[in-house]
Amino acid sequence: MNEMNKKQSADADKIAVKLKQGDRRALARAITLVESSRSDHRATAQALLNIILPDTGDSIRIGISGTPGVGKSTFIEAFGKLLTAAGHKVAVLTIDPSSQRSGGSILGDKTRMEELVRDPNAFIRPSPSGGSLGGVARRTREAMLLTEAAGFDVILIETVGVGQSETTVAEMVDVFLLLLAPAGGDELQGIKRGVMELADIVVINKADGDLKSAAARAAAEYKGAIGLMRPKSKNWKPKVLMVSALNKIGIDKLWETIGKYRAARGSDNELADQRRDQAVAWMWSELGDSLMARFRAHDVVAARIKQMEADVKAAQIAPTTAAEKLLEIFLEK
Known part of the structure; x- marks a missing residue:
């Protein structure tokens, strides 16, 4: 092991010790390392991930998506506060591929989650702007x-x-939550079938006041739509719940439903199998991203790409032929 590798390994060991003690500064530094594109930072980050891997996997991982204006920030804060009050430690992470164009909304969302941001048992981390979805x-x-x-x-x-x-x-x-507004009909038509099929639990937010009856109608319509879809799991049929994040109504029932979901899908190791499959899929995704990055960084390939793209646009060469030629250049020794 050369001196550089020794230093990266030592740095990773130090961070890992503090991280496992719950040191928030160490956590922030560790995430900064994995976000960095510097090769030495990436090497330290990979060493760190391998050290802490046995200490991972004991959480419940919950995905949250929602239509614009649905009140996602209010919902996440109300949900997060319910969980921290019950003794849980909650981390909020984001995936924002639009941030490279718009700056993203999560920075604004974070300032709106004022109570959760100050909660010592919560940690909110925006995705870095300017990244592709894969990155x-x-x-x-x-x-x-x-x-x-x-x-x-x-x-x-x-x-x-x-x-x-x-x-x-x-x-x-x-578990994947789809957060929707209390509207039916046209709103239902606007939700892509593919997104609906991903949902394990559909949550109708703003089910209060004048919107309560509209939320009930929407819930009935979504239940009908889900009934026509093939469930992802043999042990779980997606549920539709109504909540009011603003008034903190129904949030406890949602957490209870997530518990039932875990019990149902954990009965025959279905969730454990899902995580193992996700880990393998992550490996292949990482391999694809890494190969493409090396491909584009290849000196000769980089010098030929623009001309090859121009030839494809001008219909002077078939896209498949151009791809084969670039691949041949990349593989040449």
Whole structure:
């Protein structure tokens, strides 16, 4: 082991000790390491992840997605405060692939979660802006392991973006919550079937005051829609619940339902099998991302890519042929 590797290993050991003691500064530093693109930081981060791996996996991982204006920040704060009051340690992580274009909304969300931010048993970490979905997902997965090693037993992973990010979150959590507004009809038509199929629990928020009856109608419509879909699990049929995050109504029932979900899917190791499959899928995703990064960084490939793209656009060469040629260049010794 050379001197650089020895230093990275020693740094990882020191951080791991403090991390497992619940040191929040060590946790923040560890997440900064996994977010870094510097090669020495990445090496230290990988050493750290391997050290703390036996201390991970004891949390419940909950994915949360929702339509714009549904009150996600209010919901996460109310849910998080319920859990910390019950003695849990809650980490909130985000996946925001839109942040490179808009700056993302999570920074604003964090300032709105004023009570949860100040809670000593809560930890909120925005995704770094400017990252692709794959890069942000990688960092979020690693941050999830780090928060687990630091003693957080409930991990909330929020998707701020839309589209593929819902699938990405669903592939790294135990239970996926879809947060919706109290409207039916046209609103139901606007929810993509693929997103509905991901949901283990559908939560109708703002079910209070003048919107209570609308929420009840929406819940009935969503129940009907879910009934037409094939369940992901043989042991669990997705549920539809109504809550008011603002008035803290129904949040306790949601947590109770999550407990029933874990019991149902844990009865024959279905959840444990899901996590093992997710770990293997993460490995292949990481391999694909790493290979593509090395491919684009290859000097000769980088010099040929723009011309090859121009030839494809001009229909002078078939896309498949161009891909094969670039791959041949990459594999040349």
